[in-house]
Amino acid sequence: GENVEQHPSTLSVQEGDSAVIKCTYSDSASNYFPWYKQELGKGPQLIIDIRSNVGEKKDQRIAVTLNKTAKHFSLHITETQPEDSAVYFCAAPDSSYKLIFGSGTRLLVRP
Amino acid sequence: SQTIHQWPATLVQPVGSPLSLECTVEGTSNPNLYWYRQAAGRGLQLLFYSVGIGQISSEVPQNLSASRPQDRQFILSSKKLLLSDSGFYLCAWSGPGTVEGGGYTFGSGTRLTVV
Numbered sequence: 001g002e003n004v005e006q007h008p009s010t011l012s013v014q015e016g017d018s019a020v021i022k023c024t025y026s027d028s029a030s031n032y033f034p035w036y037k038q039e040l041g042k043g044p045q046l047i048i049d050i051r052s053n054v055g056e057k058k059d060q061r062i063a064v065t066l067n068k069t070a071k072h073f074s075l076h077i078t079e080t081q082p083e084d085s086a087v088y089f090c091a092a093p094d095s096s097y098k099l100i101f102g103s104g105t106r107l108l109v110r111p
Numbered sequence: 112s113q114t115i116h117q118w119p120a121t122l123v124q125p126v127g128s129p130l131s132l133e134c135t136v137e138g139t140s141n142p143n144l145y146w147y148r149q150a151a152g153r154g155l156q157l158l159f160y161s162v163g164i165g166q167i168s169s170e171v172p173q174n175l176s177a178s179r180p181q182d183r184q185f186i187l188s189s190k191k192l193l194l195s196d197s198g199f200y201l202c203a204w205s206g207p208g209t210v211e212g213g214g215y216t217f218g219s220g221t222r223l224t225v226v
Contacts, residue, residue, distance in 0.1 A: 036217075041220070042219060043203075043219050043220045044215075044217050046214045046215070046216070098145075099214065103153075
């Protein structure tokens with residue numbers, strides 16, 4: 001079955017710097033890779049996703065890159081702001097289309 | 112537009128008491144529904160998922176059960192709560208079939224504390 005590993009578990013950056021979170025997956029048939037942001041006490045919210053027919057997708061300050069050969073995908077946040085502080089989860093679908101989530105990355109943006 | 116409602120937001124229950132958490136979805140038909148649990152500072156553990164009325168799949172053996180009495184209603188229950196049942200419970204839905212239609216939409220969660 002699908003296995004998703006996420007690194008790092010915690011990340012602290014200075015406001016204005018960039019943050020990168022990386023995930024690897026095991027099932028080469030996976031073709032959809034979402035990223036979720038979870039603020040304290042709230043449910044995760046989808047912030048960006050990428051399908052296997054593209055290598056990169058950008059939405060303002062956030063971007064996701066996908067390397068299908070190496071089976072890894074990354075979330076890039078540029079010009080970080082304090083409101084970017086949250087827990088971020090990557091995910092990939094298993095063979096029955098259930099999302100398998102990474103273990104999460106706690107991002108702290110220091111003002 | 113589709114919305115997901117989950118209640119209550121917080122709950123404090125004594126050990127051995129029953130539990131019922133409810134989740135409803137509006138604006139869609141035949142959704143896939145999911146219950147997740149999140150321990151403090153930890154990841155998302157899938158507990159149950161359902162692809163239709165009365166169809167429940169359990170991911171982990173535990174003290175909890177789930178039911179789907181209506182197309183857009185998903186209920187998480189326990190007959191006798193344990194201390195280890197404490198956590199943040201999240202309901203989510205996705206479109207029928209593949210997950211690629213937009214991923215999951217999560218509810219706002221229920222913080223359960225068993226004392």
